[in-house]
Amino acid sequence: MAINFNIYSPSNASTKTVVVDFVADYLASNSGVSASTKYFFKFTTSARKTDNSRYDVRIVEALDDLVLDEGVKKQRITNTAAAYTDIKSMIMDYIYDYVQGHDAGEYGTTVTEQLPMKFN
Amino acid sequence: MAQIRIYNQETNTYLSIDFNLQQAISDTTTTGDLDCYLIISTNVPTVTGGTFPRFKVRTLSDVPTGYVAPAANFDQLCQWYYEYITVESQITLSSSSSSSEQYSSSSSSSSECYSSSSSSSSSSSEGYSSSSSSSSEGYSSSSSSEEYSSESEGNISSSSTDQI
Numbered sequence: 287m288a289i290n291f292n293i294y295s296p297s298n299a300s301t302k303t304v305v306v307d308f309v310a311d312y313l314a315s316n317s318g319v320s321a322s323t324k325y326f327f328k329f330t331t332s333a334r335k336t337d338n339s340r341y342d343v344r345i346v347e348a349l350d351d352l353v354l355d356e357g358v359k360k361q362r363i364t365n366t367a368a369a370y371t372d373i374k375s376m377i378m379d380y381i382y383d384y385v386q387g388h389d390a391g392e393y394g395t396t397v398t399e400q401l402p403m404k405f406n
Numbered sequence: 407m408a409q410i411r412i413y414n415q416e417t418n419t420y421l422s423i424d425f426n427l428q429q430a431i432s433d434t435t436t437t438g439d440l441d442c443y444l445i446i447s448t449n450v451p452t453v454t455g456g457t458f459p460r461f462k463v464r465t466l467s468d469v470p471t472g473y474v475a476p477a478a479n480f481d482q483l484c485q486w487y488y489e490y491i492t493v494e495s496q497i498t499l500s501s502s503s504s505s506s507e508q509y510s511s512s513s514s515s516s517s518e519c520y521s522s523s524s525s526s527s528s529s530s531s532e533g534y535s536s537s538s539s540s541s542s543e544g545y546s547s548s549s550s551s552e553e554y555s556s557e558s559e560g561n562i563s564s565s566s567t568d569q570i
Contacts, residue, residue, distance in 0.1 A: 348466065
C-alpha cells in the first residue's frame with residue numbers, strides 16, 4: 287500500500303503529490319547473471335521542477351541511502367552523513383528534498399544542482 | 407505493497423506474506439508526529455496451527471527473533487522475515503535447497519510448495535515479478551517477539567483462480 291504525501295503551496299493555492307511505496311521488483315541494474323528481486327522504497331511524483339523538468343523515480347534500499355548522493359552522502363535537512371534512524375526520517379528527508387531542491391554546492395562542491403518543486 | 411505468495415500445488419491455494427508501508431500518528435510519542443513504518447503480515451499458519459503476529463518495522467534493527475540486528479538493507483530484512491516465517495511454520499519449499507541468491511528456479515522435487523513474490527504499486531505500472539526463497543545466513547532460534555498488535559489480521563484466503 288502506497289502512501290501519498292500532499293504538499294500544499296498557500297501562495298499558489300495548489301497541491302502536488304509525492305507517492306512512496308515499498309515494493310519488490312527487478313531492478314534493471316541488478317539484472318543479468320543474477321536475476322533476483324529487490325525490496326526497496328520507491329518515490330514517484332508527477333510534479334515538475336521549476337524548470338518544468340520531471341523528477342526521476344528515486345529508489346531507497348537502506349537507511350544509509352542518503353538523499354544527497356552526488357559524492358557527499360548527506361541528509362538533506364541536517365547536513366550529516368549519519369544513516370537515517372528510521373523509515374519516517376528517511377521519507378521526510380526525501381520529501382523535503384523533492385519540495386525544496388537544493389543549490390549547487392550547498393553542502394559540498396560535488397552536489398548537483400536541483401530545482402524546487404513547481405506549484406504554479 | 408510487496409507480497410510474497412507461496413503456492414501449494416496439492417491444494418492449488420496460496421499463502422502470502424505482505425509487506426505494507428503505512429503511516430499513522432504514533433501513540434507512543436507525545437509530539438503527535440506522523441510515523442511511517444512497515445507492517446509485515448501473513449496468513450501462513452504457525453506449526454501449531456496458530457497465526458503469526460503482525461510485525462511492525464520502523465528501522466533496520468527491527469529484525470525477527472534470532473537474527474543479528476541491524477539488517478544491511480530492506481532486501482535482507484525482508485528475506486529474514488520470509489525465512490523466519492517459513493521456518494517457523496515448517497513450510498517445505500521446493501527451492502529451499504538452492505543458493506543464497508534470492509531467485510531460484512525450483513528443481514528438487516519432493517516438496518509441496520512453490521513460492522513467488524510480486525509487487526504492486528498504487529501509483530504506477532510495474533508488473534509481476536516472480537522469484538524467491540532462499541536460505542541465507544543468520545537464522546537460529548524460535549520464539550517470536552517483536553509483534554505489532556492492532557486490528558485483527560486480515561486473513562487473505564487463497565484464491566484458486568490465480569495462476570503463476
